[in-house]
Amino acid sequence: MNYTIVGNSSAAIGAVEAIRAIDPDGQIVLISSETEHTYSRPLISYRLAGKVDDDRMAYRPDDFYHTQKVQTMLGETVVGVDTEKKTLQLASERTLSYDKLLLATGGTPIVPPIKGLEKAMAGVFTFTSYGDVREIEAYLDKRGNVRDAIVLGGGMIGLKTAEALLARGMKVTIVELADRLLSASFDKTASQMMVEALERKGAAVTLQTTIADVFGGSSGIKGVHLSSGSEIYCQMLVLAIGVRPNVGYLKGSPVEVNRGIVVDERMQTNVADVYAAGDVAEAYDLLLEAKRPIPILPLAYRQGMIAGRNMAGHDETYRGGLAMNAIEVCGLPTVSLGESGREEDQEYEVMTFLDARAGVYKKVVIRGGRVVGLILVGEVDRAGIYTGLIERKVDVSSVKHMLLSDAFGLLSLDPQYRKHMVSGPGIEV
Numbered sequence: 001m002n003y004t005i006v007g008n009s010s011a012a013i014g015a016v017e018a019i020r021a022i023d024p025d026g027q028i029v030l031i032s033s034e035t036e037h038t039y040s041r042p043l044i045s046y047r048l049a050g051k052v053d054d055d056r057m058a059y060r061p062d063d064f065y066h067t068q069k070v071q072t073m074l075g076e077t078v079v080g081v082d083t084e085k086k087t088l089q090l091a092s093e094r095t096l097s098y099d100k101l102l103l104a105t106g107g108t109p110i111v112p113p114i115k116g117l118e119k120a121m122a123g124v125f126t127f128t129s130y131g132d133v134r135e136i137e138a139y140l141d142k143r144g145n146v147r148d149a150i151v152l153g154g155g156m157i158g159l160k161t162a163e164a165l166l167a168r169g170m171k172v173t174i175v176e177l178a179d180r181l182l183s184a185s186f187d188k189t190a191s192q193m194m195v196e197a198l199e200r201k202g203a204a205v206t207l208q209t210t211i212a213d214v215f216g217g218s219s220g221i222k223g224v225h226l227s228s229g230s231e232i233y234c235q236m237l238v239l240a241i242g243v244r245p246n247v248g249y250l251k252g253s254p255v256e257v258n259r260g261i262v263v264d265e266r267m268q269t270n271v272a273d274v275y276a277a278g279d280v281a282e283a284y285d286l287l288l289e290a291k292r293p294i295p296i297l298p299l300a301y302r303q304g305m306i307a308g309r310n311m312a313g314h315d316e317t318y319r320g321g322l323a324m325n326a327i328e329v330c331g332l333p334t335v336s337l338g339e340s341g342r343e344e345d346q347e348y349e350v351m352t353f354l355d356a357r358a359g360v361y362k363k364v365v366i367r368g369g370r371v372v373g374l375i376l377v378g379e380v381d382r383a384g385i386y387t388g389l390i391e392r393k394v395d396v397s398s399v400k401h402m403l404l405s406d407a408f409g410l411l412s413l414d415p416q417y418r419k420h421m422v423s424g425p426g427i428e429v
Contacts, residue, residue: 001026003311004088004096006078007104008032009041010297011278013060014304015102015311020068022312028070029096031088033077036130037062042297045160048133049167057130078105081253083271100311103250103261103269103276104304107243107295112152115213122220123236127161128243139236140168143220147171149236150224152211154181158240159194159329165238166201166330173204173232175211175224185325185336187343189354189361190375197332206230211237245280245293258282260293265317267307275311277303284320286391287338287372294323322390326383332359335383338390339365339373348372353404362404369397382408 003019003026005012016028038059046052065072080089081101088096109126111117117124123143125136140146147170151162154176162172176183180191195205209228214237216222223233245260256262256270260282267275267283277283278300282291299321309316324337342365344350349366358378364386365373371389376382385408389396402408 001312002097002099003028003102003308004098004100005030005102005104006032006088007102007106007278007280008034008036008038008072008074009104009106009278009300010059011104011106011281011300011304011307012102013038013064014301015104015277015308016068016070018305018308019312022309022314024069026312028068029073029098030065030070031073031076031078031090031096033075034129034131035075037074038064039130041129044127044130044133045164047130048127048136048161049164051167078249080249080251081255081274083253083255083274086273099273101274102304102307102311103255103274103280104278104300105246105249105280107279108246108248109239110242110244111239112211112241114211116216117214121214121216123216123234124214124221125236125238127157127238127240136236136238143235146235148232148234149173149238150175150211150232150234151238151240153240153242154178154205154207155184155240155242156182156325156327157242158238159198159327161238161240162198162203163201163329165236166198166203170236171202171204173206173234174198175206175209175226177208177210179208181205181207182325182327182334182336183341185323185340185375186334187341187363187375189352190334190336190363190377193359193361193377194329194332194334197330201330203330243279243295245282247280258291262291265319266310266315267303267318268310273311275307277307283318286320286322294321296321296324322387324387326380332378333380334378335374335376335380337374337383337387338371339367340375342373351400351404364403366396366400369395371396371403 039057040059077091078088079091109128149165149170149172151158151174162174165172180188181194209226211224212227214224247257261276262282263276267277279295282293285292306316306318326335342348351364353362360379361377363375370393374386
């Protein structure tokens with residue numbers, strides 16, 4: 001069997017390990033446009049901040065490809081897929097055949113159409129890969145006088161980028177079009193706590209505006225004009241407004257693409273022997289009961305693992321995932337999950353707790369007696385319990401009054417439910 005995997009991040013690694021557990025001898029070819037050995041993508045901001053070195057970036061040991069008998073083609077880009085001939089076209093004009101194909105190509109940074117912005121303009125970057133770290137470091141080393149940076153985007157990528165640049169001693173301004181940071185998962189209270197944490201570290205946060213145009217010269221960017229009319233000088237701009245599934249190479253193929261590559265419960269596309277996993281896949285969301293991309297590393301690995309097992313002849317299903325974001329910025333830990341941005345109405349009940357002095361905020365969203373959304377700021381140790389309640393659609397009506405209490409825990413829940421959560425010798429709950 002010739003297994004071909006396009007991609008080199010967590011979904012791809014999950015597939016490699018799953019295939020090898022079943023088929024120790026089949027050929028595995030792994031193709032990636034990136035040149036690096038597989039690395040932990042969430043660590044790139046810590047690498048830029050100088051908190052981890054290159055040795056700690058590895059997602060798997062240096063001998064991983066060798067021990068798993070994987071033939072790697074790093075630095076190669078797939079530009080086309082012919083599902084009838086079962087071949088891939090590479091940018092290098094090579095053609096490769098496959099028996100089973102996994103598409104784990106992740107996401108592509110969104111570059112907005114900003115007036116005056118040129119792709120070649122020095123000092124303008126995206127920030128989603130190890131390569132981006134190296135480009136930024138090379139620019140900072142060459143310029144030597146970069147003091148002011150602007151980060152466009154107040155989502156997870158933007159905030160981690162800002163934190164890294166602050167750690168390097170730079171003055172950072174975050175520009176966000178929405179009325180709050182992390183607008184897809186935070187309410188205004190949680191957002192304000194994040195703003196204050198960033199400001200304590202020296203960042204400036206500008207909301208409800210965006211960059212209208214940039215200006216600079218042959219030496220690079222010099223500043224931006226905001227849609228609000230303000231002007232900010234800078235020597236560096238990071239575009240961090242999000243990513244979209246990387247599916248351009250599927251143009252003209254019969255593989256179904258909506259927001260991402262649509263897959264079934266076996267992580268297979270509408271085309272036989274073609275699978276997809278990770279940030280590029282549009283898979284089942286347990287809470288919304290619909291398919292959508294959920295760009296979260298643990299889900300990517302699980303999807304890749306299930307795809308790999310099915311590619312190798314097993315029959316395993318993916319029962320779905322949840323949109324959970326866990327991020328710590330400037331010492332403030334947060335977790336958001338599900339329909340966290342909901343406000344109180346006839347369908348949703350919202351319970352909140354705020355201790356501004358202690359820097360703690362909790363929010364639980366309930367619909368039909370079940371938890372469907374969650375925000376934790378400052379105190380996140382019970383996130384796993386809440387996640388279990390959402391995943392298993394547990395009726396919490398009888399313990400609703402305890403959900404935000406410090407006394408709430410596994411012992412607050414029904415004994416029959418606890419048995420599914422905790423087990424092992426000597427454990428009784």
